[in-house]
Amino acid sequence: MTTFFQLIVVGISTGSVFAIVGMSLVLVYRATGIVNFAQGVFAVLGGLLTYSLGQHMSLVVAAVLATVISAVAGTVVAVVAVGFRGRTTPLASLIITVGIALLAEALLLTAFGEVPRSYRAVSDHAWNIGGVLVQPQYAVLAVVALAAALGLTLFLRRTIVGQALVAAADAPRAAELIGLNLRSVAVIAFAIAAALTAIGGLLLAPTVPVTYNADLSITINGFAAAVFGGLASIRLALLGGYALGVVEQLVVGYVDPQYNLIIALSVMLVLIGWRSRGELAL
Amino acid sequence: MSTKGTTEPRRHRRSGTFRRAVLLAVATAFACWLPFQLSREDIGLYDRMGLYALVAIGLTLLMGFAGQVSLGQGGFFLIGAYTSGLLTVGLDPDTRLVDPNAGIDPLLAVAVAPIVSAAVALVIGIPLMRLRGHYLAFATLAFALIAWSLLYAQDRFTGGQFGVTVAKRLSVAGHDITGATHAAVVWGLVGVVLLLSANLVASRSGRALQAIAADEPAAAASGIDVAAFKLKLFVYAAALAGLAGGLFTFYAQFLGPEDFVIVLSLLFVVMVSIGGLGSVYGAVVGSVTIVWIEHELRALGTHESLLGWHLPPQGPSILSLGVFGLLLVVIMLFFPHGLLSGVLGTIEATRRRVARRDRTGEPPPGVSDPQRTRESR
Numbered sequence: 229m230t231t232f233f234q235l236i237v238v239g240i241s242t243g244s245v246f247a248i249v250g251m252s253l254v255l256v257y258r259a260t261g262i263v264n265f266a267q268g269v270f271a272v273l274g275g276l277l278t279y280s281l282g283q284h285m286s287l288v289v290a291a292v293l294a295t296v297i298s299a300v301a302g303t304v305v306a307v308v309a310v311g312f313r314g315r316t317t318p319l320a321s322l323i324i325t326v327g328i329a330l331l332a333e334a335l336l337l338t339a340f341g342e343v344p345r346s347y348r349a350v351s352d353h354a355w356n357i358g359g360v361l362v363q364p365q366y367a368v369l370a371v372v373a374l375a376a377a378l379g380l381t382l383f384l385r386r387t388i389v390g391q392a393l394v395a396a397a398d399a400p401r402a403a404e405l406i407g408l409n410l411r412s413v414a415v416i417a418f419a420i421a422a423a424l425t426a427i428g429g430l431l432l433a434p435t436v437p438v439t440y441n442a443d444l445s446i447t448i449n450g451f452a453a454a455v456f457g458g459l460a461s462i463r464l465a466l467l468g469g470y471a472l473g474v475v476e477q478l479v480v481g482y483v484d485p486q487y488n489l490i491i492a493l494s495v496m497l498v499l500i501g502w503r504s505r506g507e508l509a510l
Numbered sequence: 511m512s513t514k515g516t517t518e519p520r521r522h523r524r525s526g527t528f529r530r531a532v533l534l535a536v537a538t539a540f541a542c543w544l545p546f547q548l549s550r551e552d553i554g555l556y557d558r559m560g561l562y563a564l565v566a567i568g569l570t571l572l573m574g575f576a577g578q579v580s581l582g583q584g585g586f587f588l589i590g591a592y593t594s595g596l597l598t599v600g601l602d603p604d605t606r607l608v609d610p611n612a613g614i615d616p617l618l619a620v621a622v623a624p625i626v627s628a629a630v631a632l633v634i635g636i637p638l639m640r641l642r643g644h645y646l647a648f649a650t651l652a653f654a655l656i657a658w659s660l661l662y663a664q665d666r667f668t669g670g671q672f673g674v675t676v677a678k679r680l681s682v683a684g685h686d687i688t689g690a691t692h693a694a695v696v697w698g699l700v701g702v703v704l705l706l707s708a709n710l711v712a713s714r715s716g717r718a719l720q721a722i723a724a725d726e727p728a729a730a731a732s733g734i735d736v737a738a739f740k741l742k743l744f745v746y747a748a749a750l751a752g753l754a755g756g757l758f759t760f761y762a763q764f765l766g767p768e769d770f771v772i773v774l775s776l777l778f779v780v781m782v783s784i785g786g787l788g789s790v791y792g793a794v795v796g797s798v799t800i801v802w803i804e805h806e807l808r809a810l811g812t813h814e815s816l817l818g819w820h821l822p823p824q825g826p827s828i829l830s831l832g833v834f835g836l837l838l839v840v841i842m843l844f845f846p847h848g849l850l851s852g853v854l855g856t857i858e859a860t861r862r863r864v865a866r867r868d869r870t871g872e873p874p875p876g877v878s879d880p881q882r883t884r885e886s887r
Contacts, residue, residue, distance in 0.1 A: 263644040263647075263648070265647075308839060308843070311842075311843050312843070315846060316842070316843065316846065317846075318644070319577060319579060319644075320842045320846050322579065322644055322647060323579060323779060323783065323838060323842045324838070324839050324842045324843060326581070326776055326779065326838060327780075327834075327835045327836070327837070327838030327839035327842065328835065328839060329835070330773070330776060330831050330832075330834055330835030330838065331831070331832055331835030331836055331839065332835070333831050333835075334827075334828045334829075334831035334832030334835060335832070337822075337824055337827065337828050337831070338822070338828055341822070341824075342824055444772065445655075448648065448651060448652060448655065451648050452652075455645075455648075459644075484663070486659070486662060486663040487659075487663055489655065489656075489659050490656050490659045490660065490663060493652040493653075493655055493656050494656065496648075496649075496652055497634065497649055497652055497653070500637065500638065500641070500645055500648075500649050501636075501637030501638070502637075503641070
């Protein structure tokens, strides 16, 4: 039974990262109609930048700097991915972000090399709760994911900028008519999502070393989390992330570590298939 | 994705069907003759171009007409390759010994490969074809990742990272199909598939597909079963990828995970975007270009330094990831109808502008925008 709870604890911590990436994807999708294939790149960027900057300064300062730099990178990706009005379709934007992901891997490999990087966690101490070891890093990740979900929901519902993001996606023409600049909306959404994903990535690196090409599996796990809520719900993306993380860890613990990605992705395929019933053009 | 580029030449299509078939036959004959004149190394490259062209033709139809992007064609290619390979070697998973006499005839194995790929596509395609594009994109990518992970997880069958050597050679009526002959057969098939696909686009089903591409709700309203047509295209594309995979087995005579990396699936998307979504001939141009660029980049990447810049040991992957990523971004931003038609269109617009300026003496207002020039005519 201890093993079971231990797996759940680890699952919730990795699931938090999937949830964070999933929520970032939902935010960008709700504001721009674009599914950002390069979302996982920001998690890798966050981790690798924190490692490199951390050589010269305290890890906390490095982490803050890495988050800011990732947000700036997010604005660049936004401008390129949105493309030209009336010419770049959402599907073309998706393909553009695939290109950005490939390009980003080349740049990350050039800048940081191919060695997996890791650094000190928030604390070396681990809590022992009835035989189950809980590292403070796990708790931090889970809390950050929860806080992000709460913050994003309030942001979209209660703030004028958040309302603008939702309006821009729901009725782009009407939003433009009342004076919203769709490009600025996209830039804001991408920047917030990039910063959030970078935080998730840099918090994960102490437990799972980060490499330049880890973005693909992070993106696809994040997408799987987002699919729980049909790419529209922050809350369901959070739950989806936790569920996915726990399922993967249970597979690792009880079936075979080689099957964790296979089973997680199969769950996603079944979910997508299930969502498609009765919902034409979701 | 809009398919202005593909609907435009339709007027010429009817009158020139016969002429085009003859042209295609001549081009195919040349393509089949060419490998016998090439060096050993070039034959391999040329063969790979043909194999990837088969995959790209299927994908371009799917992207151009169904408005769906598959990021998992490499997965169908993989399934085709391992299907034909494993059926041929007669692998015993318990002893891990290869029995040369146990497998089925390679020719039969190659024929089974597209059927298996198509069957898999049918199963995963039925629920997906009703959803918007990005779901299919991620679902196919997930499928490709699953297939690739299974190579390692089920290494009793696939040999895992060590792969499987396929000793038997593909042969028809006693003639071994290897080297230049293999390349000729592949390019002959490319010709056949081009003819089939071009006819498909021009047929009654093709008109339905064009209607779907132009305006999906309108097509559905006129009684076209949109989901069914999209599914057929998806299955057709998967079958072509499976066929290419099946043939790949007897090109390499060896199967290992290295030849089926996930980036391959993304490369097929780059090939299609070069040629233009929905353009079957463009897909061939795209695959030839990409295979050639990749070959050149690999040679470049192994240099110690490039333009005074020191290259790390991962030079080849940096160069190919960077160049293909950049190509994809630039093409989708500036030439969404394909690099080929984009460049040709720009040349054509410039030619017209020059011709008009010659007539009137000065450029008419607004011709600086090629799009507007086309509309004003």
